Amino acid sequence: MAELNQDSGGGKKGGKIRSKKAGGRVDLTAMVDLAFLLITFFMLTTSINKPNAMDVALPDKNEENPEDRLEVADTRTMTLLLGSNNKIEWYLGEYSSPIEGPEVVDYGKDGIRSVLLQKLKEIPQRAGGDLIVVIRPSDRSTHRNLVDILDEMNIVQAPIYMIGTISEAEIEVLERDGLYNE
């Protein structure tokens, strides 16, 4: 099987009859099969094994002059408080007098994503500027929650978002709504 043409043709010139040797050729088909199988395996494992990296940029701490801070319009600021039990509480505007909310939602497509998409459309028309999302993870939220919400930001392509520190008053809100459990 492992040869293209049995007749090599060169025998007529010399006139000598060569006896054909048996053997000397091995069927390599199975070996090639095996080799390609292994190649496929190694090709796939080398690329799949690599984990993904999600880039995060935190604002500079600016310890030298804490007065130098940018004031942002609270009419287009949406704050997401990450509580326990995989829930988010969001509100629009300033904490003491929220324009909308606070409201408790879940993660994922039917929860926070639909709210975000709606606000991303609404706010530029109403407040004249892009929506600013502030993510404030509480001490009871997990790393998975943080990654999920950052992932959600990538999915809805939020133009401005940041990770902030939660305040005492906001923790109280979470406690009131039962989202601050161990």
Add this chain to the structure above:
Amino acid sequence: MPKVKVKRASTSIDMTAMCDVSFLLLTFFILTATARAPEPLPVDTPASVTQVKVPDTDLGLITVGGDGKVFFGVKDRHVRARMLELMSEKYAMPFTEQERGRFSLMETFGVPMGNLKQLIALDATAQTQPGLQPGIPVDSTDALSNELFHWIYSARVATKELHDVEMRVSIKGDADEKYPEIKKVMDVLQSQKVNKFSLITSLKNTVE
């Protein structure tokens, strides 16, 4: 009149060349595949839809898992050796040439500076035993008690010296780790003005 026999070429193909090529490729892929080193702190990373891969070079990897245990590792072994030199100067703790060589083979580690010698003395399988290493001490200062701060700093200095590039930092956190533990590590990074880093995630295979 003799019958003319049509000579039929055999349908089989010579496989030798193909076999050669395939084994060449196979060798290539086996050699390039990096063997996964056993991790002393196994973590289950959260999933995301990000498609960006982790860079292979000049990367410092901070692993957080198991109720706030922090481990640190650098990819390049020359950087690791230089990092240990810098740390031994800082903590006035001399290491022998042999110890430095053994340390540069450790992918990640998580012991306080005082126990590092003991860890280096163990053999490779004992080093990666889960639960053996207690984690690197972290606090919110930049004094010598905040060892993670100095490890990261030394690694950055070493990377800059050897490769002349800024080291990139990644945090690999366990999905069920509480936020304050991650925040602690982020604060350490921020205190040395590393405001850009990446979180390591696994691929979410179902797009919601």
